[in-house]
Amino acid sequence: MDAINRHEAMLTRVAQALGPELLGKVAFVGGCTTGLFLTDAFTKEQVRHTDDVDLIIDVIGRLEWHQFEAQLRRRGFTDDQEVICRMRLDGLKVDFMPSDSDILGFSNRWYAQALKTAEDYLLSEHMTIRLVTPPCFLATKLEAYRGRGNNDPWNSHDIEDLLNLIDGRPSIIEEVSQTDSDLQVYIAKQLGELLQNPDFEYVVQSAALGEQDRETLLFERIEAISQLGQ
Numbered sequence: 001m002d003a004i005n006r007h008e009a010m011l012t013r014v015a016q017a018l019g020p021e022l023l024g025k026v027a028f029v030g031g032c033t034t035g036l037f038l039t040d041a042f043t044k045e046q047v048r049h050t051d052d053v054d055l056i057i058d059v060i061g062r063l064e065w066h067q068f069e070a071q072l073r074r075r076g077f078t079d080d081q082e083v084i085c086r087m088r089l090d091g092l093k094v095d096f097m098p099s100d101s102d103i104l105g106f107s108n109r110w111y112a113q114a115l116k117t118a119e120d121y122l123l124s125e126h127m128t129i130r131l132v133t134p135p136c137f138l139a140t141k142l143e144a145y146r147g148r149g150n151n152d153p154w155n156s157h158d159i160e161d162l163l164n165l166i167d168g169r170p171s172i173i174e175e176v177s178q179t180d181s182d183l184q185v186y187i188a189k190q191l192g193e194l195l196q197n198p199d200f201e202y203v204v205q206s207a208a209l210g211e212q213d214r215e216t217l218l219f220e221r222i223e224a225i226s227q228l229g230q
Contacts, residue, residue: 003049004035008123010092014053015129017076017089026096027118027130029111029140030054034161036121037134042214043168046207048160052086052093056115056132058100065103072096108147110139113183134172135179135187138162142190153194153203163207166221167214173224185229192226 010032015023031050038044059065072087073079077094080086084104087094099115101107114136121131132140145158153159166172176187194200204222208215 003047004038004044006049007032007035007047010053011129012123012127013092014055014089014094015123015127019075022071022075023129026055026057027115027132028054028121029056029097029114029132029137030095031157031161033131033137034164036123036131037137037165038168039170040168043164046167046209047164048157050157052095054095054097056111056118057096057098058112058115059098059103060100062103065098068096108140108143110136110143110183110186113180114140117180133175133179134165134169135176135183137165138172138176138187139183142187146190151197153197153200159194159203160207163204163218166225167207167218173221173228176225177228181229188226188228191222195222195226 011028018026030053031048032053035044035047038047057068059068069079069087077087077089080088080093083093083095085095085097087096097107097111098104099107099112114132117136118130118132120128123129141158141162145153145156145162149156149158169175176184204218205215208218
C-alpha cells in the first residue's frame with residue numbers, strides 16, 4: 001500500500017496544480033494510476049513504485065499545444081529539457097501526452113478513445129479526477145509494450161502493471177466484454193499473442209509470487225479475455 005499511497009499523493013499534487021479548468025481537459029493514465037483500479041488487497045501490495053504521473057490531453061495542432069504549455073507554466077509547471085512531453089512540478093515528473101501523434105511525433109493509438117471515455121474518479125473528499133477506464137488502461141499498456149517492450153515481458157513495466165490490474169480487479173473480464181468492439185478485439189488479440197510468448201508463463205508465475213491458486217486464476221482471466229471478440 002505504500003506505493004499506492006505515494007501515487008495518490010502525486011496524483012493529488014498534480015490535480016491541485018492543474019486547477020479545475022485544466023483538470024477537466026485531461027485524463028490520468030499510466031503506472032501511477034494502477035492502484036486506483038484494484039479491489040484486491042494482496043495485489044495492492046504488489047504495485048510497483050513509479051516516479052512520474054502520466055496524463056492524456058486533446059489539443060489540435062502545435063499552436064494549441066504551445067498554448068497549453070503556457071497555461072501549465074502559469075500554474076507552476078516548468079519545462080524538462082530531457083523529455084519532450086515532460087514538465088516538472090516541484091521536482092515531480094509529469095508527462096502530458098497529446099492524443100494526436102502529429103504534435104510531438106508519437107502517441108498511443110488508444111489515447112484518443114481513453115480520453116473520450118474517461119470517467120470521474122473520487123481521489124479524495126475534495127478532489128475528483130478523470131481516469132481512463134480499466135479496458136482502456138489495458139489497451140494503452142499493451143500498445144506501449146508493443147512499441148517499447150522488445151518482445152520481452154520479463155523486463156516490461158507495462159506488462160507488470162497490466163498483470164496487476166488483471167489480478168487485482170475481478171470485474172475486468174466483464175468490463176472488457178462490454179467495451180467497444182475494436183478495443184475488445186485488440187486487447188484479446190494482444191493477450192493471445194502474449195500467451196504464445198514462452199517467457200510469459202514465468203512472468204505470470206512471478207506476478208503470483210509463487211502462489212499456485214493465484215497463478216491459476218491469473219491465467220484463467222487472461223485466457224478468458226483473449227477469447228473475447230471472436
